């Protein structure tokens with residue numbers, strides 16, 4: 001840590017950490033686990049975003065498996081080249097929508113690498129059981145296509161049938177090579193592919209879309225916790241989203257589902273409490289014909305309004321959620337409007353990395369006269385405002401996916417069910433202590449994440465057992481929290497450490 005801290009530039013810390021991961025994986029994880037709050041912003045958002053933007057020019061080692069269009073027809077062979085056989089979690093991207101940074105092509109590999117580092121550090125999945133995959137179908141990013149250090153295919157993105165066939169070959173090969181209990185996490189695909197891939201493979205594979213489902217679960221947990229501070233039930237609140245893509249519609253649907261469970265009202269009714277704004281304005285019934293299918297359920301009766309501010313003034317939401325990937329869109333006027341009709345406006349600026357955040361923590365607290373309940377996707381430092389210190393929450397799917405995946409792995413689950421997302425969400429919300437609430441926190445600190453993940457894993461596994469046939473690890477362990485904890489990788493040197501590491505250890509140790 002002393003050496004890392006001497007680097008002033010976050011990207012240099014990132015590179016030093018990636019070198020350490022290659023050189024001494026165990027020490028890398030020990031460091032990450034013991035200093036999670038300090039190192040998360042390096043290994044993960046925001047720094048990982050910058051790393052992806054510069055991936056080609058900081059490249060040292062592959063770190064994961066690159067599968068390109070040129071391997072079409074041979075993907076199974078390519079998978080067999082990966083040195084580890086016993087894979088439990090794959091994070092795969094095609095790089096088309098990396099965080100809120102857009103199409104970064106092959107350089108998006110940084111995201112699967114970072115997510116899987118968190119699977120191990122925060123969720124306790126063994127490092128050797130994690131496989132980062134980049135499906136390289138080209139990029140539409142001109143700057144990258146002309147960049148001498150770009151490492152991917154220099155062509156425009158394949159789409160349509162060619163794309164679908166490549167993905168299908170990959171999905172089939174994964175199941176053939178690793179069996180049906182391997183978890184495939186889709187990450188940072190563009191909207192037009194993300195929804196389709198999830199719908200297509202959720203019935204045949206163990207798949208989880210982190211941007212749709214993970215984000216939904218973490219935000220619902222934060223909202224449930226926020227209700228303790230603002231009062232009322234979910235159904236008594238009105239929600240407005242800026243951004244109607246994977247995150248926005250995913251969160252909206254999970255909120256509607258939870259409302260429907262609580263009030264017994266049908267989904268079509270509970271959805272009406274939720275409004276979405278996209279790049280063309282408020283989503284309303286008169287736009288229905290031209291809307292993409294995942295936006296249609298949110299086209300309620302209302303006159304069409306073009307801007308966010310007009311929508312805020314007309315809908316008067318109690319909760320405002322930014323999920324558009326576009327930074328600086330929660331302006332002073334928008335936050336002041338939210339504050340004019342809410343005692344405590346709930347404001348979530350979810351887009352990543354920090355540069356794409358809809359507003360900063362400081363802006364949210366200043367413009368709301370310190371009344372906002374604020375959370376963001378990327379971390380912000382505590383803010384001094386009106387003589388008080390506010391610690392913003394980090395509504396990031398990193399709270400959910402490591403524990404969620406662990407729960408699937410330890411129960412031997414073969415499918416993901418929406419009820420598991422609600423269970424994960426409840427488990428996370430339950431981990432917020434009175435002490436946290438007293439400080440205005442709606443998420444527990446990341447320093448407790450291993451314990452939080454064990455609880456999430458236990459609830460997800462419990463659901464898998466409850467939902468008959470989804471869990472294949474039998475018999476069901478009696479105490480699932482203890483069982484989850486006992487399964488978690490820890491970076492200690494055990495007596496059975498492999499020879500290479502032992503040699504390394506003895507050579508350098510003074511004894």
Ligand SMILES: O=C([O-])CC(=O)C(=O)O
Nearest residue numbers: 045099100211352396397
């Ligand atoms: O990676 C993150 O920090 C959260 C996420 O999934 C995204 O922004 O796409």
Ligand SMILES: [Mg+2]
Nearest residue numbers: 187188210211
């Ligand atoms: Mg993502």
